[in-house]
Amino acid sequence: MSASALAAAGQQALPITIAGAGGRMGQMLLQAIAQSGDCRLAGALEQDASPLLGQDAMAFAGGASGVRVTSDLVQGLNGAKVLIDFTRPTGTLAHLEICRRLGVHAVIGTTGFSDEQKTQIERAAQDIAVVLAPNMSVGVNVTLKLLAMAARALPAGYDIEIIEAHHRHKVDAPSGTALQMGEVIAQAQGRSLKDCAVFAREGLTGERDPSSIGFATIRGGDIVGDHTVLFAGTGERIEISHKSSSRQSYAQGSLRAARFLAWHTRGLFDMDDVLGLKS
Numbered sequence: 028m029s030a031s032a033l034a035a036a037g038q039q040a041l042p043i044t045i046a047g048a049g050g051r052m053g054q055m056l057l058q059a060i061a062q063s064g065d066c067r068l069a070g071a072l073e074q075d076a077s078p079l080l081g082q083d084a085m086a087f088a089g090g091a092s093g094v095r096v097t098s099d100l101v102q103g104l105n106g107a108k109v110l111i112d113f114t115r116p117t118g119t120l121a122h123l124e125i126c127r128r129l130g131v132h133a134v135i136g137t138t139g140f141s142d143e144q145k146t147q148i149e150r151a152a153q154d155i156a157v158v159l160a161p162n163m164s165v166g167v168n169v170t171l172k173l174l175a176m177a178a179r180a181l182p183a184g185y186d187i188e189i190i191e192a193h194h195r196h197k198v199d200a201p202s203g204t205a206l207q208m209g210e211v212i213a214q215a216q217g218r219s220l221k222d223c224a225v226f227a228r229e230g231l232t233g234e235r236d237p238s239s240i241g242f243a244t245i246r247g248g249d250i251v252g253d254h255t256v257l258f259a260g261t262g263e264r265i266e267i268s269h270k271s272s273s274r275q276s277y278a279q280g281s282l283r284a285a286r287f288l289a290w291h292t293r294g295l296f297d298m299d300d301v302l303g304l305k306s
Contacts, residue, residue, distance in 0.1 A: 040064075040065055040067040041065060041066045041109065041285060041286060042067055042068075042107050042108050043068060043111060044068075044071065044072065044104050044107040044131070045060075045068070046103075046110060046111065047112070047113055047114040048071035048073055048079070048096055049073050049077055049087075050114075052274055053113065054087055054088070055274040055275060055277070055278040056111055056278045056281060057071070057085060057088070057092075059275070059281075061085065061088075061090070065286070066282055068084060068092050069104075069105075069106045069108075070102070070103035070104055070106070071084035071095070071096045072097060072098065072100065072103040074098060074118075075098045077096065080097065082095065083096075100121070100122060101125060101129070104125055108131065108288075108289060109131065109285040109289070110122060110126050110131055110133045110134070111281050111285060112133060113136040113277075113281075116139050116140050116141070118137075120144060120147055120148075127154050127155055130155060132155050132156040132285075132288040132289075133157045133288075134285050135148065135158065135159045136160060136161070136162070136281060138161045138199055138203025138204075139203065145159075149295055152294055152295035153293060155293055156288045156294055158284040158287065158296045158298070158301060159295060159297060160284070160298040162252075162277070162298075163277045163278075163280035163283075163298065164271065164277050164280050165276065165280050165298075165302060166269055167254070167269050168280075168298040168299065168304065169304075170254075170267060170268075170269045171207065171208065171211050174208055174215075174267055175211050175214075177256075177267060178215035181258050183237075184261065185258040185265075186235060186237065186241075186257075187212060187240045187241070187258055188242075188243065189208055189209055189240065189241065189242050189254070190242075190245070190254070190256075191204065191242075191245065191253065192244075192245035192246070192253040193246060193251075193252055194247070194251065195249075205242060205254060206220070208254060209242065213240060218238075220240065223236075223240050224240055225241045225242065251272060251274060252270075252271040280298065283301055284296075284298065
């Protein structure tokens with residue numbers, strides 16, 4: 028929803044709370060909100076031990092928002108329409124319960140959820156609207172569509188490998204985006220990723236199972252996020268890649284998801300819903 032659309036609908040700027048406001052993604056989201064014109068910062072959340080508690084949320088950028096960083100979930104979500112959360116699974120689920128109680132919608136970019144934790148999110152979405160996506164980038168989600176097309180066109184004779192690289196601080200592997208790529212490919216070929224994924228190779232592994240989807244993980248430096256899917260056939264190979272040089276694309280996609288939720292009351296959505304890519 029653009030600023031002009033909000034004005035036409037007689038609405039004020041969309042109030043958003045950011046979880047993990049002191050992290051790199053949180054700071055990028057704060058900047059994106061400040062520059063948006065149709066969103067405003069309603070709250071900024073951090074952990075109890077954070078040195079940022081009590082500071083203005085925009086102090087890191089030399090600005091002022093009038094919003095103080097807090098660890099009090101109720102205080103931080105007071106007045107918000109949407110929470111954007113890129114933290115850790117346990118923290119996200121704790122935030123989600125308060126959102127559910129207060130009627131605040133949620134955009135979740137956190138990765139590493141277990142099946143049981145995903146079920147908890149599904150339950151919360153019975154009462155509030157939730158966008159759950161391992162990658163909020165518009166470009167990544169278009170890439171997923173390209174992968175589905177390639178997977179349907181190459182059902183046999185091509186070995187599929189997914190290579191992902193992220194910064195040294197990322198705590199889960201493979202990345203949520205890499206796993207989603209694998210799920211999209213497997214689904215397009217009528218398979219289950221759980222039945223064909225190979226996450227580690229070491230020693231005498233034997234010949235490659237042609238039905239497998241392999242994953243390779245790289246961690247180092249300040250790599251924002253690189254993903255390449257290799258379809259290796261006989262005499263040719265196809266590579267479909269997405270490389271992020273800035274978290275700005277994730278922040279802009281997150282705001283797009285928040286605007287989408289402003290028009291919904293409940294339900295679980297993904298970026299295909301947000302971007303109108305559902306076939």
